[in-house]
Every structure is written in C-alpha cells, then in structure tokens.
Amino acid sequence: MIMESAQIKGIDSTERVTKGYLKKDAYFEVKESIMTHGKQHAKTDFIVELNGENSSTNVISRSVARDTSKQEFFSTIAGNTACSGHSECDAIIMDDAIVNAQPALNANNIDASLIHEAAIGKIAGEQLIKLMTLGLTEAEAEEQIINGFLK
Numbered sequence: 001m002i003m004e005s006a007q008i009k010g011i012d013s014t015e016r017v018t019k020g021y022l023k024k025d026a027y028f029e030v031k032e033s034i035m036t037h038g039k040q041h042a043k044t045d046f047i048v049e050l051n052g053e054n055s056s057t058n059v060i061s062r063s064v065a066r067d068t069s070k071q072e073f074f075s076t077i078a079g080n081t082a083c084s085g086h087s088e089c090d091a092i093i094m095d096d097a098i099v100n101a102q103p104a105l106n107a108n109n110i111d112a113s114l115i116h117e118a119a120i121g122k123i124a125g126e127q128l129i130k131l132m133t134l135g136l137t138e139a140e141a142e143e144q145i146i147n148g149f150l151k
Helices: 125-133 138-150
Strands: 002-008 013-022 027-036 041-050 055-065 070-079 083-093 098-107 112-121
Touching (some): 002 013, 013 027, 013 055, 027 041, 027 070, 027 138, 041 055, 055 070, 070 083, 070 112, 083 138, 098 112, 125 138
Parallel strands (some): 002 027, 041 070, 055 083, 070 098, 083 112
C-alpha cells in the first residue's frame, strides 16, 4: 500500500494518525507534505508494526513551518520479525515557527533492520544567493526552494 497526503496552508489545526499492522511480505509506504503558516498547528503520528516476515515500511515527511506555526511529527516503527523499516522527517523552519520531530524505532527481533533520519533547518543562504544571481528576488528564490523541497 502506498499513501500520500498534503496539507498546504488553509487549515488552522490538524492531527493525523496513521496506523499500519503488516503481515508477511507486506509493504507500506506513507508520504506527507505539510506547509504551515500564521498560528497553524499540524500534528502527525505514524505507527507501523512490522509483524510478518519480510514486511517493510517507508515513512516520509517533508514540511515547511513559517510565521508562528507549530508542527509535531511522531513516527514509531516496531520491528517484530525479520523486516525492514525506514522513517524520514525533513523540515524547513522559518521565522518564529516551532518543529518537533520524534522518530522512534523498536527492534523486537534480531533480524529487524530499522533506520530513522530527522533533519530540521533553515534555508541555506547560499541557495538563496545562487537563485538571486539568476534574476529571482529573494522572495521568489525562497518560494522556488520551498516548492522543490515539498515535491
């Protein structure tokens, strides 16, 4: 199963809870793209249990938080058999926003192979300068970077 979701502005507060319980040879991929601004709040909670042999999951979140918005990302993968799991959360933080990322891996079997990655940071000044030398304004360059990141 492959699931994709997007929240690009327009919603004051959301809480998404996604759970998956995988059996033998099952694959579950979930991707989300989120952009918050103003005083918006977005919370994501992914819970995946890899219960069947050779089951696998790939959980990916890409987000941009602007103004005074707040984002929370929780991802829990439990490897209960010979399986593989990957959780990735990448966020761009701007202005006075807050981003909290908490990936958790629970290896309950010696043959469970689980990986998590989390990165939160601002847009690099070098990226803006490069696009501005190509004729974009700072705001246009920022929007190009954000659009590319969320795709």
